[in-house]
Amino acid sequence: MCGILFSIQDSHGTLTDEYSRTWATLQELNSRRGPSAQDTHTAHVTQGQEATLTFYGAVLHLRGDTVCRQPHVAQSGNVLLWNGEIFDGIAVDQHENDGEVLMAKLESISEEPSSDYPKAFLSIMDKIEGPYAFLYFHASSKRIFFGRDCLGRRSLLWHRSGEGNMNLPFILTSVGYSLFRSNLLPLDEVPADGIYSMSLDSKERTLTHYPWLSALEDQPEASLCMHLPFGRVNTTLPTEDQLPPAFATDLKFDQAHPEIVPAMTDDMKHAVSQLIEILGDSVRRRVQDIPRTGMPHDARVGILFSGGLDCLCLAALADRFLPKGEAIDLLNVGFENPRSEKAKAAEEALALKRLKKLQLANGSHGSPSTLDASNGNAAKKFSVPDRITGYESLKELQRIAPNRHWNFVEVNVPFEEATAQRSEILERIAPLDTVMDLSIAMAFWFASRGVGQIKMENGETVPYISQAKVLLSGLGADEQLGGYSRHKDQFAAGGWEGLIHELQLDLDRISTRNLGRDDRIISDHGKEARYPFLGAHVVALLSSLRVDLKVDLRYPRGVGEKILLRHMARDLGFVRSSSHWKRAVQFGARTAKMTESGRSEIGQAVVNRSSS
Incomplete structure (x- = not known):
């Protein structure tokens, strides 16, 4: 994981104070993402309207035997800024750095004729399975390419001053700041809808868009697009003979029913087997070969751990692919909430x-x-729903994986500390700015920081700071497997068709709702979030399955939503935890509605920060 920063400036123009402040701010913020190494490179375009290109890269060492500095600069003059992971599609040996491997691939096509180069470039990028955001300058054609992966798992923001205007800067950056910063240039998220290119060989600066398209969409210029590695959600409706019988309708939806285990059809058994294999492989690719940069006993992998179904399954699968003597950190966050x-x-x-x-x-x-009697006990302040669920799930993990050392990290956040860090967190979520974004981001920011306490075997509680640089997240499970209450609403209103429509909508908008924000928040501590449920092979499998094999909302809560994952959890050995239902992180950690003032406080917090 890296922080990347790039700008185009008029070579003969005077740098404005606004641009200088913006660049200095963004360089400092991006350096937090990559504490292992930072570097800068400058290039010039001399035809058309002369321009200066500035590249800055900050590296978090997670791939290869040694730290590989960025930007990647070739003798040809080509430059790559790479913030991503190649998990499949292009072979990367465990001793290699994937940015260097990608640069070598791009150099192999460097001499393609200018008219054919975009097609050759896209053919390489099309192979990559993994999250990424990047910027690439092809010197001979004086063209830049940039973009995000099809799910938007890595953040990329831009400032553009308008097409055809080279006197004002064009900026790309991994992380930004709040819109309330009126003395800095405004930033917006680059859409995760394809790869963009810009020719710098003329006075007119225009963007070309190469969209992500599925095999079913019209492709008038099929060679000049990016191909989605998964199809659309299967629209096949289940027939009565394919469905197991539903239970009595008098069961309350908002109560747990752990005693209810729906019958497994042959189709369901096959789907469970497929998910264990493919999700397991996705986890394996995301936990193997992580360099050890700390002490021998430090955990290299952490899990954002609410105790819910998604993170619990990831923990059980990670246990299969990490050395048995190695600890895994389970990061569980709880907030003191006065309300x-x-x-x-x-x-x-x-x-x-x-x-x-x-x-x-x-x-x-x-x-x-x-x-x-225990009302004054300090620990009671942090006994939030996710803490209770977390300890319940920890017991089941210890039962099925007794030889693993599980560090259950209680990240306790006093109200005063949450208030003190609020403006900082608001900066990281920008350009998103809703109360819900802030509530979610606060939980992830403190959890990923990893400062908390653990209980020793003798019951003693000791301070603990997680050194894990890779954090697994269960994001993507609810969107694909029908874990939200809105899925229940859509099923009630529109049946299976309404549910399928909602599942497709969730997958289509996941980049704009979640992933860029979460990347900016978690990487602020020099950590990298990885999402096994969003691996291309996992998404392809889940999209291909008939809807009732993923979610069956004829059953009550804790039974029918994410039914495939519940069956998988039982297969992995979990009993009680297989009936846990979705609880949004802002409610599970109690970051929601911490004060009475709500939305108005967001603007004031950032105004105060900007003026300080």
Whole structure:
């Protein structure tokens, strides 16, 4: 994982204060993403309107035996800025750096005629399976290429001053800042809808777009597009004889029913077998060959661990592919939430009052104070839903993988600390700026920082800082397997057809809703998020499966949503945890509605930061 930064400036123009401030700010922010090495390179385009190209790369060492500096600069004058991972499609040996391997591939086509070069370039990029954002300058054709992978798993922002105007800067960057920063150039997310190119060989600077297209879409210029590595969601509707019987409709949807295990058809058994194999391979590719940069006992892999179904399955699969003597960090975050504490105290006071009345009515004078005896216990502040679920799931992990050392890291965030870091986190999520984005981002920012405590075997609690540079996330499971309440709503309103439509919509918009934001947040600590559920082979499998094999919302909550993953969890040995249902991170960690002021506080927090 890296931070990449690039700009085009008029060679004869005077650098404005606004641009200089912007570049200095972005260089500092990108350096956080790559603490292993940083470097800068400058090139000039002398035909057309003369321009200066500036490249900056910051590297987090996660591939190969040695740190490989960026930008990658060839003798031909070609330059590559690469923020990505090649997990398949192009062979990368465990001792090699994937950026260097990609650069070598691109150099092999460097002498292609200018008119044929885009086709040759796209054919190489089309092979890559893995997350990426990149910028490539092809010197002989005076053209740049840039873009994100088809799911947008790596962040890329741009500032563009308008086509045809070379007097103002064009900027690409992995990370940005809030829109409230009026003294800096505005930034927007580069859409994850294809690869872009720009010719610098004329006064007119125009963008060419090479879109991601599926095999089913019209491709009038099929050679000049990127090909999606997976198809659209299967629209085949299940027939009655393909469905196992549903249970009684009087079961409450909002209650757990761990005793209910739907019958497995032969189709379902085959789907479970496929998912274990393909998701397991996706996990393997994402945890193997991570360089050891710390102490021998440090965990190299961490898991963003709420105790839910998705992260639990990833933990069990990671256990299969990491050396048995190696620890895995389970990062579980909990926030002190004054509003929640106030509401809980009110509930306890009401219960106490009712109990006292009941005792008086029965002639009893016993003290009911035991109800709130532990109310002042500091640990109780952080006993959030995800902490409770996390410990439950930890017990099951320890049972099925007793030889693994699981570091259950309690990341406890006092309200004062969350408030102090709010403006910093708002900067990282930009250009997104909603209250929900902030709530989710706060949980991920503190969890990925990894500062917390663990319990020793003797029960003693000791401070702990996770050194894991790779963090596995279960993102993508709910979108593809129907884990959200909106899937239940769509099924109720539109049946299987409505559910299929919602699943396709979730996959189509995942880059704009989640991934760029999460990449910017987690990488702020020099960590890299990896998403096994979004590996191309996993998405291809899940898209191809008939809808009822993934989600069957005829059943109640904790049974029918993500039914394929629940069957898989039972196959892996989990019993109780297989009935856990989706709880959004902002509610599980209690970052939602921490104060009364809500949205208005976001703008004020960043204004205060900008003026300080």
